[in-house]
Amino acid sequence: MKCRILGICGSPRTASTWRGLQIAMESAAEELGGEGETELVSFKGKRIEPCNHCNACKKNGGTCVIKDDMTELYDKLIEADAFVFASPVYVMNVTPQMSAFFSRMRPLHAVKGGKLKDKVATAIAVGGTRHGGQEQTVGAIVNACLTRGIVYVGGEPGFYSGAMAWSEDKGAAGIDADLIAVDALKCSGKRIARWARISALGKAAADKAEAEKK
Template sequence: MRLLGISGSPREGATAYVVREALAFAASLGAVETEFISLKGKQIGFCLHCDYCVRTKKGCVQKDDVVELYPSLEAADAWLLATPVYQGTMSGQLKAVLDRCRALVARNPDVFRNKVGAAIAVGGDRVGGQEPAIMAIHAFYLANKMIPVSGGPFGSNLGGTVWSRDKKAEGAAADEVGMKTVYRTVERLVEVTRLLRAGEGA
């Protein structure tokens, strides 16, 4: 299976650290090919709602760095989207990428069908909006025929929730409880993706 991990932070900080750790853990489970993408330094335009994509079915009219992300988003069996918590929800950078996915869906409404998705949110505060951020990502999955998963009850209810204390990688690494929510989420993401892919072959 191909697992795509995206850090929705504009810098090399806690979120990128967490995604790298999560992907390394996924790879250690065996037979998982991983790809890491950071939104740091990327030119990401807002969706303009020009409807070029709907009218022409030729993708997005904007030729910025999001166009380079499209093939990875399409190819992966599973997505692990991670965001820093900004004002209690996902970062604008990640939201803009998700909005721009409309261009792919306009061409093929089933483009993301049955991909499995999990979410991680990294906040500076212990309870800073990690769960609303995760739910916002899950809404994208639901709206686009994807299958959202979490790590499950007693610890990882909605996904990976990390407390960085605004200390970048060092802060995230010190949050042992938070990192456990991430590993549990990844385990479930891999499990469900494998089940689905096996079912497709049945």
Template sequence: MQKKILGIAGSPRKAATYESLQVALEGAQTLCADELNVELVSFKGKKIAPCNHCNACKRNGGRCVVDDDMTPLYESLVEADSFIFASPVYAMNMTPQLSAFFSRMRALHDRDGGKLRNKLATAIAVGGRRNGGQELAISNIVHACLTRGIVYIGGEPGFYSGAMVWSGDKGKDVLSFDEEAGNSLRSLGRRLAYWTLLIAAGKSLVGEGEVQMSKYMF
């Protein structure tokens, strides 16, 4: 059965971040295309409100009562084995849209002990300047993943926490502007693909019992 890597382009536009994510997903498929299925979701045109902690999801089995463009994404999150979260840098952070998306994942914690627990993820940050806050944006994505029970996978030496792209505000021409970006993005995609398949093989041996550990937590 194929494993699924879901790419989330957390930008309200379809430019450098979208292109960077495409390259990373292509890199993932070069590892073992027959075993992997990739999908890319763009936030362009989508309206995703932040969680307001009304706690309705805790009372009704994990169903969020806010009905917007996040609603159809819940099952995509559940179905995926791994994620690549990509964001342009806004004020030294991920976009407000991606932050709202992470906050709304809270509803999945109340489904069967946590529907996102032990899934894998990595991240891409695209900055208009060479040192425009990419590491800080990725750091916040890492911690957002940890709050949702997602296991974070870093990159190779030289881009330890994830792929950091310098766009120079060139839009879709980002790879011709930042010549190193393509290599780091493809390598990051392959690394996540490797761990996705490795964890899947391990689960076939030990089963899903560890997922239920959440019931012992307070």
């Protein structure tokens, strides 16, 4: 069984958060071996408008009518078994780009229903200061997952809610220097890979059991 893990980087740059996501995704790919596929998406240069509550998706069966760089992401989101959502900390929260992205997922769960309900996710937050709101940013991602029907997978003892890093505003080098974060990122990658596998195998078994019951 092939598992797909999609990594989303909510920074408008490819710098420290991108590096953190790379570390986690490399670890996930290693854990999955030949069984898996991983893909990283950066928001650098992308235009993702926030949901404007026009409700067109409610009337047309769940298609967002805003045409921008989110359009091509819908299929990727549906095809993935698991996600790694990585955001820089902006004002102790996710970036506006990441927030817009989560709002645009509305048709996949809240409107069309159930498109994301068998998927799992974990979070990465990267701040420029040591205690700059990383935990709140992970919390915002957890909450976004809850509103989208995605099952959240936390971290390990020491970083319960997800991987958090301190970049010192030094880009990729800042992440490589934060050895505690590097360890957490690798652990998170392994853990989400295991859950991608559990989700993919469990979904197939659950679908079979439900079909037999009918």
